[in-house]
Amino acid sequence: MASPQHVRAAPLARALRTRVAASVSATSPVTSRRALLGLSEPELRQLAVDLGQQSYRGKQLHDLLYKSKAKQIQEFSYVPKVFREALVGAGWSVGRSPVHHAVTASDGTTKILLKLEDNRLIETVGIPVNDDKSSSRLTACVSSQVGCPLRCSFCATGKGGFARNLHAHEIVEQVLVIEEIFRGTPMLKQGTENWAKDDNNLHSRCSQHDKMLASHKLQSTLAVSLHAPNQKLRETIVPSAKSYPLGALMDDCKNYFLETGRRVSFEYTLLAGINDTKEHAEELAELLHTCGGGYHVNLIPYNPIQGSEYKRPYRKVIQAFVDALEARKITTSVRQTRGLDANAACGQLRNEFQKNPLLESSPSSPQSEPNLVPA
Numbered sequence: 001m002a003s004p005q006h007v008r009a010a011p012l013a014r015a016l017r018t019r020v021a022a023s024v025s026a027t028s029p030v031t032s033r034r035a036l037l038g039l040s041e042p043e044l045r046q047l048a049v050d051l052g053q054q055s056y057r058g059k060q061l062h063d064l065l066y067k068s069k070a071k072q073i074q075e076f077s078y079v080p081k082v083f084r085e086a087l088v089g090a091g092w093s094v095g096r097s098p099v100h101h102a103v104t105a106s107d108g109t110t111k112i113l114l115k116l117e118d119n120r121l122i123e124t125v126g127i128p129v130n131d132d133k134s135s136s137r138l139t140a141c142v143s144s145q146v147g148c149p150l151r152c153s154f155c156a157t158g159k160g161g162f163a164r165n166l167h168a169h170e171i172v173e174q175v176l177v178i179e180e181i182f183r184g185t186p187m188l189k190q191g192t193e194n195w196a197k198d199d200n201n202l203h204s205r206c207s208q209h210d211k212m213l214a215s216h217k218l219q220s221t222l223a224v225s226l227h228a229p230n231q232k233l234r235e236t237i238v239p240s241a242k243s244y245p246l247g248a249l250m251d252d253c254k255n256y257f258l259e260t261g262r263r264v265s266f267e268y269t270l271l272a273g274i275n276d277t278k279e280h281a282e283e284l285a286e287l288l289h290t291c292g293g294g295y296h297v298n299l300i301p302y303n304p305i306q307g308s309e310y311k312r313p314y315r316k317v318i319q320a321f322v323d324a325l326e327a328r329k330i331t332t333s334v335r336q337t338r339g340l341d342a343n344a345a346c347g348q349l350r351n352e353f354q355k356n357p358l359l360e361s362s363p364s365s366p367q368s369e370p371n372l373v374p375a
């Protein structure tokens, strides 16, 4: 991952150094083989040349991986046997993981648990949406880490701990598996390559991501987990807020808007009696007005999870919150809850199958074996 490009204030820079160090240890190699999935066409062409083949063989690998969606090198039917053997001999594999469990809710939302090479489970979700009679689409919600280090107090993923960042192939394969599961349904008219191009929502968890994304001028909507209108309350809900204060976060969001011209979406989970009053909405509106013009609030009524004391607010409380924001000219949406009968909240399904909390992987400490419940 690239380093942030901009000069930062000292306290923020210190916080970032800590995070970058954590991120390096979290990306320790855990796979014994090298994965083809996630490599670009130029990289695959170079690999072919390195293994004594002509460059166009790399283009064939690209088609086999992303169009034919071959799962094993043995399925690479139209490349020469000698090339297949050279790939295997050099330690390459396709890099696909088995599905550990999948569950489909009555509204079609499908949650899939993939079992990675180190036995960790990750959750990925396909959400079919019918916009109107003539148009439908499929949203893929993919994981970028095993667990999450930020440990937001209301979140099942946060409660499950954190092990490591995912490798590129472990992210790409989530899109492929969703595509396979929904193959043949009307919303899947586009191929996987188009999905990759259409990936226009990025959920940011920390400052280095915000700055890096802004510097690349990506045409993506940045979604920031806010959940509170002031620093004190935010620290009780999002522990990481201590190292990334609200003022610095809002400055980075303003810069993101100025650099990319794309508005920032502020995700705000509504927790009954905690952050859902009219006063909280007014304070939130005031905070956002300091951020310039490019913002939107996405309210997420809390999805209850096992063992949590938080509750979802009543509908009239949610509406009052929306009204208070809109009266102050803040564009607001309320996220529709999907897949309630498939453990809707992020991380809920994985926690059913992975009982002991994740521990962060590092090169020096062997990984503890996850305690998996058989599917």
Ligand code: SF4
Binding pocket: 148, 149, 150, 151, 152, 155, 156, 157, 158, 159, 205, 225, 346
């Ligand atoms: S809400 Fe998002 S950032 Fe917070 S613990 Fe859950 S996954 Fe991590």
